[in-house]
Amino acid sequence: MGLLEGRFEKGGVVITTLEQAINWARQASVWPMTFGLACCAIEMMATGASRYDIDRFGAGAFRATPRQADLMIVAGTVNFKMASRVRRLYNQMPDPKFVIAMGACTSGGGPYYKYGYNVVKGVDLIVPVDVYVAGCPPRPEALLEGLMRVQDKIRAMHDLTKRQPLDYLVPTRSGYVQLPPEVETLQKANEYCRRRKELSTPAKV
Amino acid sequence: MATIFPPEQEQIIELDVRTDEMLVSMGPQHPSTHGVLRLVLRTDGEVVSEVTPHLGYLHRCAEKIGENVTPIQFIPYTDRMDYLAGMNMNLGYSLAVEKLCGLTDKIPEKAQVIRVLVCELNRIASHLVGIGAYGLDLGTFSPFLYAFREREMILDLFEEVCGARLTYSYVTIGGVHDDLPEGWVERCSKFLDWFEPRLEEYHTLLTRNSIFIKRTAGIGVLPKDMAIAYGCTGPMLRGSLNREKGDPPWDLRKIEPYCGYDQYEFEVPLPPFAETPVEAVIGDAWHRFYVRMKEMEQSARIVRQALRKYETAKGSHRIEPPRHLPPGEAYVETECPRGQMGFYVVGRPTKESVPLRVRARSSSFCNLSVTHEICRGCLIADVPAIVGSIDIVMGEVDR
Amino acid sequence: MGGAEIIAILVEKFGPRIQQTKPDAIDPYVVVDAGDLVDVCRFLRDDPRLQFDMLNCITGVDYCEPDPAKAPKAGFEPHLEVVYHLSSFVKRHRFVVKVLLPRWKDNVPGQLPEVPTVTSIWPAANWHERETYDLVGVYFVGHPDLRRILLAEDWEGHPLRKDYVFPLEYHGIRGR
Ligand code: SF4
Numbered sequence: 001m002g003l004l005e006g007r008f009e010k011g012g013v014v015i016t017t018l019e020q021a022i023n024w025a026r027q028a029s030v031w032p033m034t035f036g037l038a039c040c041a042i043e044m045m046a047t048g049a050s051r052y053d054i055d056r057f058g059a060g061a062f063r064a065t066p067r068q069a070d071l072m073i074v075a076g077t078v079n080f081k082m083a084s085r086v087r088r089l090y091n092q093m094p095d096p097k098f099v100i101a102m103g104a105c106t107s108g109g110g111p112y113y114k115y116g117y118n119v120v121k122g123v124d125l126i127v128p129v130d131v132y133v134a135g136c137p138p139r140p141e142a143l144l145e146g147l148m149r150v151q152d153k154i155r156a157m158h159d160l161t162k163r164q165p166l167d168y169l170v171p172t173r174s175g176y177v178q179l180p181p182e183v184e185t186l187q188k189a190n191e192y193c194r195r196r197k198e199l200s201t202p203a204k205v
Numbered sequence: 206m207a208t209i210f211p212p213e214q215e216q217i218i219e220l221d222v223r224t225d226e227m228l229v230s231m232g233p234q235h236p237s238t239h240g241v242l243r244l245v246l247r248t249d250g251e252v253v254s255e256v257t258p259h260l261g262y263l264h265r266c267a268e269k270i271g272e273n274v275t276p277i278q279f280i281p282y283t284d285r286m287d288y289l290a291g292m293n294m295n296l297g298y299s300l301a302v303e304k305l306c307g308l309t310d311k312i313p314e315k316a317q318v319i320r321v322l323v324c325e326l327n328r329i330a331s332h333l334v335g336i337g338a339y340g341l342d343l344g345t346f347s348p349f350l351y352a353f354r355e356r357e358m359i360l361d362l363f364e365e366v367c368g369a370r371l372t373y374s375y376v377t378i379g380g381v382h383d384d385l386p387e388g389w390v391e392r393c394s395k396f397l398d399w400f401e402p403r404l405e406e407y408h409t410l411l412t413r414n415s416i417f418i419k420r421t422a423g424i425g426v427l428p429k430d431m432a433i434a435y436g437c438t439g440p441m442l443r444g445s446l447n448r449e450k451g452d453p454p455w456d457l458r459k460i461e462p463y464c465g466y467d468q469y470e471f472e473v474p475l476p477p478f479a480e481t482p483v484e485a486v487i488g489d490a491w492h493r494f495y496v497r498m499k500e501m502e503q504s505a506r507i508v509r510q511a512l513r514k515y516e517t518a519k520g521s522h523r524i525e526p527p528r529h530l531p532p533g534e535a536y537v538e539t540e541c542p543r544g545q546m547g548f549y550v551v552g553r554p555t556k557e558s559v560p561l562r563v564r565a566r567s568s569s570f571c572n573l574s575v576t577h578e579i580c581r582g583c584l585i586a587d588v589p590a591i592v593g594s595i596d597i598v599m600g601e602v603d604r
Numbered sequence: 605m606g607g608a609e610i611i612a613i614l615v616e617k618f619g620p621r622i623q624q625t626k627p628d629a630i631d632p633y634v635v636v637d638a639g640d641l642v643d644v645c646r647f648l649r650d651d652p653r654l655q656f657d658m659l660n661c662i663t664g665v666d667y668c669e670p671d672p673a674k675a676p677k678a679g680f681e682p683h684l685e686v687v688y689h690l691s692s693f694v695k696r697h698r699f700v701v702k703v704l705l706p707r708w709k710d711n712v713p714g715q716l717p718e719v720p721t722v723t724s725i726w727p728a729a730n731w732h733e734r735e736t737y738d739l740v741g742v743y744f745v746g747h748p749d750l751r752r753i754l755l756a757e758d759w760e761g762h763p764l765r766k767d768y769v770f771p772l773e774y775h776g777i778r779g780r
Contacts, residue, residue, distance in 0.1 A: 036240065036241075037240070037241055037262075037263060038240070038263055038265075038285070038288065038599070038600050039284075039285050039288035039371060039372065039600060041240070042288055042289065042334070042371060043370070043371060045334075045338075045353070046353060046356075046357070046360075046370075049349065049350055049353035049354075049357075050350045050351075050353050050354045050357070051353070051354070051357045076263070077263065077265050079261075079262065079263065079264055079265065080756060080774045080775070080777065080779075081261050081262050081264065081755070081756045082241060082262045082263070083774075083775075083777055084775070085262075111281065111282065111285070112265050112266060112270070114273075115266060115269050115270040115273050115274075116265060116266045116269075116270070117266055117269065117763050117768070117770045117771065117779070118264050118265065118266050118755060118763075119265055119266065120777055121778065121779070121780070125777050125778055126777065136372065137370070137371050137372065139370065196383075199383065199384055200382060200383045200384070200522075200523075202379060202380065202521065202522075202523035202524055202525045203313070203520075203521035203523065203524050203525070204524070204525055260753055260754060261752075261753060261754035261755060261756070264754040264755060266763065268739070268764060269763055269764060272764075304630060305630065431727075433657050433658055433693050434657070434658075434726060434727050434728060435727050435728045436658055436659055436660060436726070436728035453693075453696075455693065460696055461696075532679070533629065533630055534629070534630065534631065534687075535630045535631065536631050536661070536689055536700070538660065545660070547660055547661055547689070549661065549663055549687070549689070551665055553678075553679070554678070554679030554680055555677065555678065555679050561665065561667070562663070562665045562666070562764075564661065564663040566660055566661035566689070570731065570735075571728060571731075574727075574728065574730065574731040603754055604754075
């Protein structure tokens with residue numbers, strides 16, 4: 001609520017464009033579709049569950065039907081048998097709609113790229129993708145970051161004025177990672193890796 | 206509405222009202238099944254007369270990959286088969302390769318203890334998802350949130366030992382990849398102190414919840430003979446056994462101990478239970494659920510013993526596996542959270558590092574094959590309750 | 605009961621119809637002809653000493669080396685094996701039965717080799733046989749419902765054959 005914080009204490013007005021107001025409302029109520037396919041779906045569930053709580057970003061109302069959803073999180077491997085279903089579900093979603101490709105499999109085949117005769121090498125061969133989230137599986141934090149990038153995209157939409165959207169998007173919110181103390185500096189990190197390697201060397205038979 | 210027919214014709218119309226047979230397709234994208242499973246139901250009104258499961262929406266060619274990469278390289282793919290119990294799957298494949306290489310007796314004690322530790326923790330995590338998602342299937346959301354709270358704690362412990370939350374690849378051929386980090390044992394036992402009293406919460410939320418009992422008791426009854434004939438294993442089979450009729454505690458950890466499970470004290474929960482509600486009959490969805498609840502208790506017990514054992518365990522955490530697979534073939538089954546998971550590895554006669562064939566005998570696959578029998582004659586609303594009680598993971602069914 | 609004893613019982617009952625025995629393998633097994641499979645399996649299930657009431661797994665193994673340069677040194681003749689892993693709930697023992705088949709029936713590529721089905725003995729065989737048919741390409745004679753189970757109905761070829769060529773595209777989606 002950064003936009004409105006502290007503005008109404010003494011009463012007051014907010015001036016904005018209609019488009020911005022609509023976008024603001026839209027980005028704060030993204031409804032994703034329950035679309036778990038494989039291992040990544042468990043991480044998606046974890047994102048929705050108690051610790052990570054995707055509801056904080058307004059995207060916690062997982063819908064079972066594509067007709068009520070604006071965001072499709074393709075979580076997991078898509079194979080040829082599933083491909084036509086994915087496309088049909090995408091077509092059933094109302095505009096504006098967004099797709100997050102979650103995980104290595106949906107981004108480009110992932111571990112199944114070489115020998116997966118039945119795996120679609122990236123869901124972008126089937127539906128247009130807005131945000132790719134890397135990882136196998138991506139951590140819930142990564143999925144949340146992907147959601148924020150979708151929100152950036154919504155914020156930059158111009159569907160009333162039909163203006164061209166910006167070429168580049170400015171991320172408004174982002175996560176950051178604090179390095180744990182043992183790998184703070186390069187020297188410490190090298191030392192840490194060396195020690196781990198020593199520890200994990202197998203014994204000879 | 207006033208009728209325009211004379212009274213004698215009205216009766217004919219009354220008789221004419223009948224239900225049509227209908228084919229209803231549930232899935233593959235369906236909110237209350239575990240993953241992408243498509244069920245085609247033939248219904249007569251509300252009653253389901255036939256169920257045909259259609260699989261393959263998650264077939265990821267694991268067996269083809271297995272015969273193209275070396276066993277160590279294949280370990281990550283076993284994670285992705287049953288993604289809720291990665292450690293158990295790693296262990297199954299490692300044991301199969303070790304049996305083929307003749308390493309079974311050479312694994313050091315420390316490695317065995319760590320294996321038992323992480324596998325049992327993973328069993329708890331997997332059953333937590335099982336019961337949480339089962340609650341979701343039946344329309345209650347809060348058990349899911351509680352279950353994930355505890356599961357996140359286990360995942361934190363796993364993250365410390367191997368760096369991953371879901372796809373561990375920690376148990377490898379010859380032992381485990383790393384030793385446990387410092388202080389992990391204390392953190393683990395702290396978790397157990399927290400976890401064991403929490404089980405009572407789940408019992409209050411689900412086991413003794415009268416709506417839950419109404420929806421699961423007496424539903425999808427699976428007789429013992431049918432379970433065995435269809436190859437059902439794990440909680441699915443144990444929910445159908447009867448201790449009082451002299452059925453053995455059919456758990457591979459007990460009857461064919463691997464990894465030194467014979468040195469641990471635990472029980473295999475078998476019906477009848479003291480807490481069984483009057484509506485429940487042996488072999489129904491409630492019993493399958495309750496067996497899982499009881500197993501978590503026993504797993505926690507095993508973890509405690511393993512923690513104690515770890516302090517004094519001798520040897521390294523891993524031994525170097527041979528580079529080449531000997532010719533021959535080995536089949537090993539282990540007790541995974543969903544049942545007996547078998548791995549069959551065939552080595553090439555020319556002693557290469559790549560096996561000729563890898564086969565995964567999936568427990569959920571066999572458990573699911575009995576659906577059309579136990580769903581016959583139930584109501585449509587019961588189908589998710591029954592399929593949920595099987596606790597399938599589609600990644601394992603389709604591989 | 606150990607593998608050697610089970611083999612002895614089988615040899616005593618069936619004599620030369622058991623083509624090959626291997627009591628010293630890691631998992632002891634016998635090899636039977638496809639025509640005798642149903643008889644042997646029924647005996648294994650019904651004999652009071654054996655009581656193999658659980659069929660754990662059916663596997664098709666394709667022994668073939670697609671690379672002609674390596675083929676003479678591969679160490680096997682090209683053939684298919686169908687492997688049945690059995691276990692007993694009552695007696696708690698395990699056993700393996702194998703059937704050897706040519707890669708193609710009458711050596712005509714495209715004609716699947718045939719094995720009689722064991723669904724009448726163990727209902728669990730139903731899905732396992734469908735899977736073996738789907739991925740390895742073995743035709744199970746008398747199976748009630750032999751369709752592809754994992755791959756799409758209109759898929760071509762059997763992927764777990766060693767000489768399988770990965771598809772370039774499927775219904776307009778790039779495959780490689
Ligand atoms: S990216 Fe990894 S974790 Fe996600 S579906 Fe693919 S294999 Fe599973």
